[in-house]
Amino acid sequence: MSDYPEKIVSDNELEELLSNPSKETIELFKRLEGDIIFLGIAGKIGPSLAHMAKRACNEAGVTKRIIGVSRFRDEAERALIESWGIETIRGDLLDRDFLESLPKVKNVFFLAGMKFGSEDNLSLTWAMNSYLPALVAENFRDSKIVAYSTGCVYPLVPVESGGSLETDKPEPVGEYAQSCLGRERMFEFGSKKYQTPVALIRLNYAVEPRYGVLVDIANKVKNDQPVDLTMGYFNVIWQGDANDMVLRSIEHAASPAWTINITGAETLLVRDVAVEFGKLFGKEVRFTGNEATTALLSNAEKAFSLFGENSVPVAKVLEWTARWMEDDKKLLGKPTHFEVRDGKY
Known part of the structure; x- marks a missing residue:
């Protein structure tokens, strides 16, 4: 993306940016065989990810059945997804009979999970x-x-390490992270047992103006609340770039399962980001705590080597986020709890 808007003025414009496929993704969909199902489509990531897939199909001139599965607590969200030409199926994925009733399509994107x-x-x-x-x-x-x-x-790592690599040993802190490693192990087991091609996406953190680490920090600054510096460093990636990389990962699915980190290239400082939001909001920033020498950081060089650099710089996302919040536009109300260091989300 090269022609950035100064600010994002509507949900429709935001969705246009989040679901805009790269030329590489469009070419992928010319090659990709079979239909696609998104399990757990509702929520923060699924709608724009599936919409990008639908747009890529359209621009590639191919016809695929694209299906989104969720409990769909929000009927308006379901209607919006369907308006893009995506078929929806309502049900509880933990209901084994329902799960087994779903169409057995060639390409599965698994987004279901629990954190908050x-x-x-x-x-x-x-x-x-x-x-x-x-x-x-x-x-x-x-x-x-x-x-x-x-x-x-991954465990917390020294800030100067550059972040955890896919080859590093997982050492999850707390039951949420442990259960996520359990998720990986179950897909790894299935991949080995059935020779199922699997790609595991270790994402942290995707951001856009309605949610994410940048919104969490901006909320503190805008509302004159102190910003905790203890978890003083983090990585982020524009949600549209993450969507693009995730879709393209389908071609790298393998047995045994293939793993990739998806995040931004920079190690950002909470202090610096808060100060920048202070300038944009015209606010004095207050801090509490001091930066620890370790943080939850990932190294995404493998992703960059395969998919290229991020198209939207963090500085632009930060500016978009501030302008969105200044206009009192809707937030998703789902804090990331990125500052948590004991794994208790």
């Missing part, structure tokens, strides 16, 4: 993040599967 409030219902957290992946790996054993994981499976 996971400490309040740990059994459901493990069911969604580990048990359900085992069911999906079994049910879609004849498909290609791209499954979202998280950089939280």
